[in-house]
Amino acid sequence: MKTTLEIAGISLSLRRYPLQNNESLQAWDAADEYLIDHLESMDLAENSHLLVLNDSFGAITCWASQKGVRVTTVNDSLLSQQSVEQNLTENALASEKVNLLSSVDTLPSDITLAVMKLPKNNRLLVWQLQQLSHLTNDSLVLVSGAKAKDIHTSTLKLFEKYLGTTTTSLAKKKSRLIFTQKEKHIERLPAATTSFEVPEYKLSLENHANVFSSESLDIAAYLMLEHIPQSEDIKNIIDLGCGNGVLSIQAARLNPQATITAVDESFMAVASAKLNLEKHGIDESRIHCLANNCLDGFEKNTADLVLCNPPFHQLHAVTDHIAWQMFCDARRVLEPNGRIVVIGNRHLGYHAKLKRLFGNAQVIASNQKFVIVEAQK
Ligand SMILES: C[S@@+](CC[C@H](N)C(=O)[O-])C[C@H]1O[C@@H](n2cnc3c(N)ncnc32)[C@H](O)[C@@H]1O
Structure with a gap:
């Protein structure tokens, strides 16, 4: 090269x-x-x-x-x-x-x-x-x-x-x-975000232009919404690759005692997630949204739940190395007994990858196209 x-x-x-x-x-x-x-x-x-x-x-x-x-x-x-x-x-x-x-x-x-x-x-x-x-x-x-x-x-x-x-x-x-x-001049810029609704979950999601699935809810995210863990023991949740923050909002609602860290490498995703968490009434003190490469720089043993709908391409290249990086980072950042919940296309083999990394992995839900896999540190 x-x-x-x-x-x-x-x-x-x-x-x-x-x-x-x-x-x-x-x-x-x-x-x-x-x-x-x-x-x-x-x-x-x-x-x-x-x-x-x-x-x-x-x-x-x-x-x-x-x-x-x-x-x-x-x-x-x-x-x-x-x-x-x-x-x-x-x-x-x-x-x-x-x-x-x-x-x-x-x-x-x-x-x-x-x-x-x-x-x-x-x-x-x-x-x-x-x-x-x-x-x-x-x-x-x-x-x-x-x-x-x-x-x-x-x-x-x-x-x-x-x-x-x-x-x-x-x-x-x-x-x-x-x-x-340039011959034309727009006097007033249109709104930077557009929104769509997910009435079943009472969600109205704002999306900056380059956000993943910015015009309708991703079908994997839709399935994931139904299977986000809820427990009083969950204190620190990370939404890894948060996009518009849809999973963060639902996780925050189900676990009102927990803080939410929404991470994405797209600046527009991070801005959208922040906007949406605030728009859905999640208290500012519980939210931390940041642009980051996976969990680079996060302290080990600091989260008890990682939610992840991983990307399968980066810029123009199709790849699964980011998903693998996300899983490895999650393992480091999770506390002992902490969990990662991942959704992916069946053919991506996330079950085997998580099992290799965590020594355990179980399918908690699936449909014809997707599986949701949970692994515990
Ligand atoms: C499949 S989308 C999921 C978005 C959202 N969580 C959902 O379920 O609709 C994957 C997200 O991962 C983000 N991403 C890609 N590479 C990343 C990286 N290296 N670090 C953090 N996030 C990344 C993408 O920008 C994208 O928003």
């Missing part, structure tokens, strides 16, 4: 963080290279302020930083943000001219050029286009890059709808660029 990107006369060392043994995936793609080549040809003025959206591992940010221009990079993923930071440091490019923001921060108003890696999720794309449209700089140009197969006519229509005239480049190494001239 290549870790050195030779481009535009410079050499960048780029890796995906957190580092993994046997990592086989490169930290940049052909669309990053196409974007960098194009930006290089634009000959940016020294006082430019570049906005970089969704730069998963920092290739574009590192390139811009070595140019000496101001850069603001926005990611929804904490892991992406950490990768950008690490890659800047590795290349001795960290400086006060580089500003890393989360997806729930307000965009700076003095952007001179915007660069976007097309997000996988259309709701996030629309939200980001709306944010750009809301900026007052009317001469703003947006250059976006993606795999050609991910750029549809409907995608381009969104750029036209929210910003203005949009054209595309020829394909190069199966990637394409999208050029948009």
Whole structure:
């Protein structure tokens, strides 16, 4: 796997963080290279302020930083943000001219050029286009890059709808660029969240644009709601990969004596979970919502219940290593006799994984598609 990107006369060392043994995936793609080549040809003025959206591992940010221009990079993923930071440091490019923001921060108003890696999720794309449209700089140009197969006519229509005239480049190494001239201005940004109801559980859930299953309740989460443990002995609950916080709310209602720690690596998920716990009347003193990679940095033996509906992909890569990481972290953080309750597709084999790790595991519920497995430390 290549870790050195030779481009535009410079050499960048780029890796995906957190580092993994046997990592086989490169930290940049052909669309990053196409974007960098194009930006290089634009000959940016020294006082430019570049906005970089969704730069998963920092290739574009590192390139811009070595140019000496101001850069603001926005990611929804904490892991992406950490990768950008690490890659800047590795290349001795960290400086006060580089500003890393989360997806729930307000965009700076003095952007001179915007660069976007097309997000996988259309709701996030629309939200980001709306944010750009809301900026007052009317001469703003947006250059976006993606795999050609991910750029549809409907995608381009969104750029036209929210910003203005949009054209595309020829394909190069199966990637394409999208050029948009900002001609439209949204006076007032629409609400950052949309909501849906789950009447059976009296839930009304707010969802920022990039939250998992943001338009209806995930069917696994729905099954899990019915099987959340309830006991006076439960004092500290962790909702690991909390998404919009649906499991946190139900766990908090069933266990009114317990505190709830809702953890996700998506900033929009954490913001949604916080909003939803508050909206459902869970007292602030019982809630702790944080962006974190699994349970990195959590003290051992500090929780008695971990609830987990694990992800099976990260950014664009399909993987089960995050689920495994979550289970290993949960085992460390659980007190002796503490429990983890996990839901997953049958074919993912979580039962066997938990049994290997905890020495015990039992199926507490199942349907045709999902199983809920509990293991005790
Ligand atoms: C299948 S969703 C479950 C969401 C919610 N708990 C539910 O049941 O609807 C998995 C969640 O794990 C989060 N996630 C992915 N990788 C993570 C990581 N390394 N650390 C923490 N959370 C992560 C995702 O952002 C996503 O919100």
